[in-house]
Amino acid sequence: MKKIASISVIVIITVVLIFAVVYFVGKKDKSSISQSKKPVVVASFYPLYYFASQIAGDKMEVINIGRGNDPHEFKPSTKDVVTMHKASIVLLQGAGLESWGEDLERQLEKEDALVFVVAKHLKLFKLDEYAHEYESDKESHQHGSHDPHTWLSPVLAKETVLQIAKEFEKINPQNKEIYQKNAQILADKLDKIDKDYKNALANKKCSVNEALVSHNAFGYIGRRYGLKMHPIAGISTLDKPSAKLLAQLKNEAKEGVIAILTEENSVKEYAETIAKETGLVLVPINTLATGVIQNGGDYIDGMYFNLESFKKAYGCK
Numbered sequence: 001m002k003k004i005a006s007i008s009v010i011v012i013i014t015v016v017l018i019f020a021v022v023y024f025v026g027k028k029d030k031s032s033i034s035q036s037k038k039p040v041v042v043a044s045f046y047p048l049y050y051f052a053s054q055i056a057g058d059k060m061e062v063i064n065i066g067r068g069n070d071p072h073e074f075k076p077s078t079k080d081v082v083t084m085h086k087a088s089i090v091l092l093q094g095a096g097l098e099s100w101g102e103d104l105e106r107q108l109e110k111e112d113a114l115v116f117v118v119a120k121h122l123k124l125f126k127l128d129e130y131a132h133e134y135e136s137d138k139e140s141h142q143h144g145s146h147d148p149h150t151w152l153s154p155v156l157a158k159e160t161v162l163q164i165a166k167e168f169e170k171i172n173p174q175n176k177e178i179y180q181k182n183a184q185i186l187a188d189k190l191d192k193i194d195k196d197y198k199n200a201l202a203n204k205k206c207s208v209n210e211a212l213v214s215h216n217a218f219g220y221i222g223r224r225y226g227l228k229m230h231p232i233a234g235i236s237t238l239d240k241p242s243a244k245l246l247a248q249l250k251n252e253a254k255e256g257v258i259a260i261l262t263e264e265n266s267v268k269e270y271a272e273t274i275a276k277e278t279g280l281v282l283v284p285i286n287t288l289a290t291g292v293i294q295n296g297g298d299y300i301d302g303m304y305f306n307l308e309s310f311k312k313a314y315g316c317k
């Protein structure tokens, strides 16, 4: 009886092996080009491109579809959409950052393509939590009801990095250990950034606790490190300030604010006008979204560039 059982097992294994060989050889013949190619990852904008590239190392091809554009304003071309349809996975920020994101997500899901929407996997701030600090003309632009700027928080960025690594493991399990190791290196850097922000921006080290800022992109940082911010534009760079809000912002100058954290974008002229009229200092800040970072730096350099800017704007020693 035992002998018969073991013969059956051998027969089954042999049959399975033959099928496997036929299947894989057949598959290789059919699509040898794509078999030899690396999996393709498409990111909607620079921070996700940076995270994905660091995690993937040389094991995947990572494409930044947003290139150097402001993600609030960017729209992909037909060619970009085709690229996304062909990708092994598409990384989107979500929560309304990409005005085209939800449509694309629906299309890709219909095709059973893999989409990872960062904002769906994090605890986000609701925008009405900002309402008491901000009012603007919101008719010009539609966005979600939550703050999408999670990449500017080292804590949320770390969560995202570890989650993306898990997605990559699913697509390409043979390189699982490499993705885990690379993700951990990046996670450690983000832990260090969090610690450095905490130390540098600790209450007692700063002389001011409020500043003006180009648009409402730094809410996660403000909350975590105790920095109060008055945004000129709204949660989107397309949400421009009302005359009433501009007047309120100018008044802040009389109440101890010393600086305007100023981005290189469409809001800059408002910042310059307020500075001219109030004597506030313009301190450059970067949302890191376009990937154009001071001194040719990367995301990590940009996070430290911003830390120096916060120290200046809040008078921290």
Ligand SMILES: [Zn+2]
Binding pocket: 072, 149, 215, 216, 217, 235, 236, 237, 287
């Ligand atoms: Zn923004």
